[in-house]
Amino acid sequence: MGIEEKAGNLGIVTTTLETVVNWGRTNAMWPLLFGLACCAIEMMGAQASNYDLSRFGMELNRASPRQADLMIVAGRVSRKMAPVVRRLYDQMPEPKWVIAMGDCAACGGIFNNYAIVQGVDEVVPVDVYVAGCPPRPEALIDGIMMLHQKVMREKINGKKEAPIRIEHPLMQVK
Amino acid sequence: MAEPITVPTPQQIIEPALAGRTETMVLNMGPHHPSTHGVLRLVLELDGEVVVNVAPDVGYLHTGIEKTMESKTYQKAVVLTDRMDYLAPLSNNLCYALAVEKLLDVEIPERAQIARVLLTELQRLSSHLVWLGTHALDLAAMSVFLYAFREREQILDIFELVSGARMMTSYFRIGGLAYDLPADFIPTVEQFLAIMPSRIDEYEDLLTANPLWLERTVGVGVIDAQSAIALGLTGANLRATGVAYDVRKAMPYSGYETYSFEIPIGKNGDIYDRYRVRIAEMRQSVKIVQQATERLRELGPGPVVTPNRKVAPPPKREITESMESLIHHFKLWTEGFKPPRGDAYVSIESPRGILGCYVVSDGSPKPWRVHFRAPSFINLQSLAHMAKGRLVADLVALIASLDPVLGEVDR
Amino acid sequence: MDNQTVLAALRAQLGKEILAVSEFRGDLSVTLTPAGYLAAAQLLRDDPELAYTFLENLCGVDYLGRKPRFEVVAHLTSMRHRHRVCLKVGCDEPNPAVPSLTPLFPTANYQERETFDLLGITFTGHPSLTRILLPDDWIGHPLRKDHPLGDEEIAFSFNQDRIYARKPFARE
Numbered sequence: 132m133g134i135e136e137k138a139g140n141l142g143i144v145t146t147t148l149e150t151v152v153n154w155g156r157t158n159a160m161w162p163l164l165f166g167l168a169c170c171a172i173e174m175m176g177a178q179a180s181n182y183d184l185s186r187f188g189m190e191l192n193r194a195s196p197r198q199a200d201l202m203i204v205a206g207r208v209s210r211k212m213a214p215v216v217r218r219l220y221d222q223m224p225e226p227k228w229v230i231a232m233g234d235c236a237a238c239g240g241i242f243n244n245y246a247i248v249q250g251v252d253e254v255v256p257v258d259v260y261v262a263g264c265p266p267r268p269e270a271l272i273d274g275i276m277m278l279h280q281k282v283m284r285e286k287i288n289g290k291k292e293a294p295i296r297i298e299h300p301l302m303q304v305k
Numbered sequence: 306m307a308e309p310i311t312v313p314t315p316q317q318i319i320e321p322a323l324a325g326r327t328e329t330m331v332l333n334m335g336p337h338h339p340s341t342h343g344v345l346r347l348v349l350e351l352d353g354e355v356v357v358n359v360a361p362d363v364g365y366l367h368t369g370i371e372k373t374m375e376s377k378t379y380q381k382a383v384v385l386t387d388r389m390d391y392l393a394p395l396s397n398n399l400c401y402a403l404a405v406e407k408l409l410d411v412e413i414p415e416r417a418q419i420a421r422v423l424l425t426e427l428q429r430l431s432s433h434l435v436w437l438g439t440h441a442l443d444l445a446a447m448s449v450f451l452y453a454f455r456e457r458e459q460i461l462d463i464f465e466l467v468s469g470a471r472m473m474t475s476y477f478r479i480g481g482l483a484y485d486l487p488a489d490f491i492p493t494v495e496q497f498l499a500i501m502p503s504r505i506d507e508y509e510d511l512l513t514a515n516p517l518w519l520e521r522t523v524g525v526g527v528i529d530a531q532s533a534i535a536l537g538l539t540g541a542n543l544r545a546t547g548v549a550y551d552v553r554k555a556m557p558y559s560g561y562e563t564y565s566f567e568i569p570i571g572k573n574g575d576i577y578d579r580y581r582v583r584i585a586e587m588r589q590s591v592k593i594v595q596q597a598t599e600r601l602r603e604l605g606p607g608p609v610v611t612p613n614r615k616v617a618p619p620p621k622r623e624i625t626e627s628m629e630s631l632i633h634h635f636k637l638w639t640e641g642f643k644p645p646r647g648d649a650y651v652s653i654e655s656p657r658g659i660l661g662c663y664v665v666s667d668g669s670p671k672p673w674r675v676h677f678r679a680p681s682f683i684n685l686q687s688l689a690h691m692a693k694g695r696l697v698a699d700l701v702a703l704i705a706s707l708d709p710v711l712g713e714v715d716r
Numbered sequence: 717m718d719n720q721t722v723l724a725a726l727r728a729q730l731g732k733e734i735l736a737v738s739e740f741r742g743d744l745s746v747t748l749t750p751a752g753y754l755a756a757a758q759l760l761r762d763d764p765e766l767a768y769t770f771l772e773n774l775c776g777v778d779y780l781g782r783k784p785r786f787e788v789v790a791h792l793t794s795m796r797h798r799h800r801v802c803l804k805v806g807c808d809e810p811n812p813a814v815p816s817l818t819p820l821f822p823t824a825n826y827q828e829r830e831t832f833d834l835l836g837i838t839f840t841g842h843p844s845l846t847r848i849l850l851p852d853d854w855i856g857h858p859l860r861k862d863h864p865l866g867d868e869e870i871a872f873s874f875n876q877d878r879i880y881a882r883k884p885f886a887r888e
Contacts, residue, residue, distance in 0.1 A: 164339050168366055168712050169391035169472060171343070172435065176461075179438075179454030194339040209715070211851045212344060212365045215336055217886075238871070241384060245858050245866030246369035246850075255886050265472055312825040314844045364849035369866075371834075372858055376865055407741050534770050534795070537823025548795070555798045647740045650791055650802065652772065661773045663789065674859075676775040678791075686826050715849055 149287045156200070156226065157188075157279040163199035164192035165219065168206025170233040170265040177268035184268075189275060196222040201278070202255070203271075207235035208248045220255040228282070230274050231257045234264045237296075252294075260296045273297055310535055312686045313360040315348040322350070329357050332697075336365045340443045340701040343711030345685075349697065356700060359692045361685050366715040374675045378641035379405055379479060382672065387473040389677060390713035392435050395428040395464075396655040398477035401675075403558055404662040405479045407649040409642070411616050416607045417481040418560045423494070423597035424467070424476065425559075425653075426590040430501070431460040432656035433587050437508060440580070440705040444521050449511050456504050459497050466493060480617035481610030486601075494598050501591050509584060522577040526691040526703040529574060536687040539680050540658025541582045542707060546574035552654040564593050576706040616642050641670030657681050657708055679716060681709040717766075717797030719744040725766060729759055735806075745789075745802035753790075753805035754815040760792050760801065761820060768792040768801060771821035776831040780861035784808035786837055790817060790824075807837060816842040834859040 166174060178184045178192070193199040196219045208216055220229070231251050234240030237260040239249035248254060258281060261274035274297050281292055322331040327350070335346035344365035350358040370389060374382040386401045387394035399421055406413065413421075434453040441449035461471040466487055468474035476483050512518045528538065530546040543550060551568045553561040569585030571578030610617040618637050619630040644666040652661040658680030665674040684707050692700050719739060726734065726746060733752020738745050748756055760768035773791040784806035793800045807814050816839035817824040828839045829848040836857035839845055847854065856863055871879040 165337055167344060169388055172391060172472065175435075175439075176454060176458070179458075180451045181455065181458045196337075207366065207368055209365060209367050211367060212336065215344075215365065219337055239868070241388075242368050242370075242373060243865075243867040243870065244369040244373050245864070246367045246372075249868050250883075253884050253886055256888055267471060310822040311843065312822060314846055316846060317844060364847075364851070367849040369858060372863075372865060410741060535822050537771060537821070550795050555795070556800070648745070648777075648789075649741060650743065650773065650800070659772065661791070663773060663775060663791075665777055673779075674777045676773070676777075678773040678775075682826060682830075683823055686823060 149285070150283075152287070153283045153285055157282050159188055159191075160200050160228075160275075160279070160282075161191050161193045161198060162189060162201045162203050163196055163219065163223065164194045165196075165202060166205050167208065167212070168235070170205035170236070173265045173268055174203060174205045174232065174271060177271050182268040182272065184272065184275075187272070187275060187279070196220075197224065199223055200226065201228050201230065203230045203232050204236040204251045204255070204257075205232045205265075207233075207240065207242055208251050208254060209246050210248060213248050213254045216251065217254050228258045228278055229255050230259045230261060230271075230278060232261045232271055232274070233266055234262060236260075237262060240264055257294050258291075260294060262297060270297065310532055310690055312536075313358055313689055315346075315360045315362045318348045318350045318358055318360050328352075334700075336362075341704060342439060342709060345704070345709065345711055345714070347688075347700070349700070351697065354696050354698075356692045356695055356697060359689050359700065361688055363682070363685065363711070363714050366711045368712070368716060370716045371675055371677070374672055376671065378670045379644070379672060380637070380641060382675065383478060384473070384475050386677075387475055388712060389679070389716055390655060390657065390660070390681070390710045391472065392432040392710050393425075393428050393656045394473055394475075395425050395477060396653060396660060397677075398475060399425055399559070400651060400653045400655070400660050400662045400677075401664075402477045402479050403653065404649050404651040404664045405644065405672075407651055408644040408647060408664060408666050409479070409613075409616055411480055411611045411613050413481055413559075413611060414608045416601070416604055417609045419597050419600050419604065420482055420486055420609065421477055421559050422561065422564065423594055423601065424464070426593045426597070427460050427463060427494075429590045429656045430587055430594075431457050433583050433590075434460075436583065436656075436705075436708045440702075440708075441512065441518075443701050443705045444518065446511070446515075446518070449508060452504070452507060452511070456501065463490075463493055463497065466490065478610070478617070480613065481608075485606075485609050491598055491602055494594065498591060498595055498598070502588065505584065505587055505591075512580070513584075519577065521699075521702050522580060522706075523575060524573070525576045525695065525699050526706060527573060527575045528687060528691050532690060533574065533687065536690060537683040538658070538687050539684065540654070540656070541579055541586060542658065542684055542687075544568065545571035545578035545582045547572055552652055552659055556652070558651070558653055564596050566593050576702055579706045643668055643670050652678065655680060657710065657713070658684060677713075677716060679713045681707075681711070681713045682716075685709055685714060717794060717799040719801075722760075722766065722799070722801055725763065726756055726759070730755055743800070743802060745804055747804040747806070750805055750807070750814050753788075753803055754817070754820075756803055757790065757792065757817055757820055760794075766794060767796045768794045768799075770795055771817060771823050772800065774817065774824050774827040774831065776835040776837050776859075778835055778859065778861045784812075786812045786835065788814050788831065788837060811838065812836065813838040813840050815840055816845075818842050833857070836860065 236251045332349045335341045336344040346362040386397040434457040438450035438453035468476040566589045614633045623630040648665040661678030663676040667673040736747040770793040772793045833847045
């Protein structure tokens with residue numbers, strides 16, 4: 132749709148391989164249907180009628196990790212759950228990305244105790260951190276958009292960028 | 306006398322299978338499975354497609370909330386209660402606040418009582434909407450989910466208006482509310498009340514007489530009243546068996562005895578009856594919210610926290626004028642209040658069943674022990690009893706109808 | 717049904733087993749010996765006049781520094797009389813054990829397993845007393861008062877370099 136408008140009646144588009152591959156990856160990114168705790172309810176909210184995540188080509192949640200590109204760690208990861216999260220991540224095919232949704236997944240949040248892993252980045256490598264307890268659906272959508280932009284910047288040699296942190300504007304220290 | 310009720314453990318199913326002593330197949334379901342509503346793991350013993358035995362394995366979301374609360378002061382521990390049953394944070398707040406208030410023996414102002422009832426009933430509506438949406442989604446009715454979340458967003462907007470947060474509001478504090486209700490609160494709630502009854506009719510149009518829905522729910526997952534009580538089943542699941550036990554009526558709290566509402570009950574104790582009971586409960590909640598809104602309007606503005614300065618901080622303007630107020634404020638936020646030694650148990654009717662809170666005080670500003678009687682955790686025990694002899698596909702409907710919230714199961 | 721009626725019924729049958737009785741904010745709690753605890757639960761459940769058929773809550777408390785150190789608390793509810801009674805039973809180290817209520821009330825199953833898991837109290841007569849919330853290979857019982865909370869140092873901008881240098885970040 133968009134490409135015909137851009138190309139006009141020329142019939143030919145010149146671009147780089149990187150751009151085409153990355154464009155393809157961003158616009159059909161399938162998240163893993165994987166909820167842990169409170170943030171999963173907001174993730175459901177983001178996919179439901181009001182926020183409608185399918186506007187960004189993200190509505191197709193895959194229940195099997197073998198068909199998913201993106202893992203949204205939505206909620207707190209306990210010590211008992213951590214090996215399961217890692218196994219799910221390992222089962223996802225390359226290329227794959229991870230969003231740590233919410234404070235608990237990002238850093239343990241308010242649960243600084245024996246049971247909770249203090250940040251899912253101890254278990255799986257994270258691309259985007261979304262702050263909030265739980266983050267609003269808008270914040271999650273912002274995080275996903277940020278990830279899409281990050282994927283667009285990816286190089287064909289496979290070098291990955293540093294993680295992105297999305298915080299509430301009031302929390303940012305200038 | 307029927308066979309004795311047993312609650313199997315995963316090991317009891319796995320070990321004989323590994324030793325090769327059984328003819329049946331053992332299947333692992335979860336902790337990552339779309340229809341387990343979170344991180345519930347089930348170990349199934351199957352004979353073909355028929356469930357011979359099933360054992361839930363919980364603890365994948367164990368958060369250590371009870372231990373963490375022991376290291377916080379009473380006021381600070383409120384935020385932890387929100388995150389247990391994350392579909393009904395206000396019910397958790399209320400239960401904990403009532404337990405601590407019982408220890409302290411403080412009076413709550415009328416306005417705060419009404420606001421508590423009003424908001425917990427809205428919370429029940431929003432929780433039941435998530436249950437309805439996901440239950441229908443599990444049985445492949447996608448559109449109900451989209452409709453249910455449409456109304457849920459409206460309720461969350463009310464919570465946001467009141468407290469600034471959509472889900473984790475922490476709005477009920479010990480001694481009353483965190484702050485007063487905003488000026489446009491009543492009109493917003495009335496707007497919502499105007500549309501909600503017709504929206505409930507809409508859900509019923511989609512499901513109640515739907516042949517596919519009836520096929521999957523009628524006569525499935527039956528439990529009788531006696532076994533339900535023995536297994537500690539509470540909430541809509543118990544009432545679907547015909548037992549009219551609701552804490553709001555049996556041991557009223559927060560002034561529920563002054564509202565007129567009915568307890569809907571079922572007859573057969575199957576999934577369909579649970580569905581009917583919950584839908585009827587939603588209508589009753591709308592009724593209670595209506596009454597509470599009227600009372601709030603009649604009552605007019607007033608205090609929303611207890612005047613007891615040892616429990617709740619004084620209003621901000623007093624602090625600049627009165628030395629005592631400043632001292633009270635300082636003492637409350639640095640040290641906290643000290644309830645007398647003793648223990649108190651309070652139970653309320655949360656959307657999932659009887660939510661209890663047991664608090665032990667040793668006379669210090671931090672609770673010695675806080676225990677929550679989590680309804681989801683205890684309701685889950687009856688899964689094996691209901692699922693035996695049914696198909697695997699029925700199990701999916703069964704889990705959804707029990708409506709467990711794993712955050713509360715594991716705490 | 718009021719507290720005195722229940723107490724009189726318990727006293728009549730199990731007078732010797734009752735160690736202490738307290739009423740706090742209108743709630744009756746009765747402390748019993750281990751044998752009396754089981755007998756009282758049975759009596760309260762089976763007596764048709766009392767009909768405390770619903771075990772609402774069961775949990776344990778660690779009173780470190782007190783004798784006995786642990787206490788198991790059970791709340792029994794009579795749905796007919798809309799009344800609640802609290803039964804308490806103490807147990808001490810090195811092997812804290814109390815009789816299990818699971819044979820009487822199947823609902824006690826999970827709650828006793830939870831108490832065993834988090835506090836290390838054994839329930840004799842329980843059909844399958846194993847860990848429930850924590851992994852099977854977990855060491856210790858976290859709700860005991862001598863168990864640390866297990867918190868980690870929180871990273872702020874002034875100390876994050878030091879903390880992140882030690883933090884075991886995952887790799888692909």
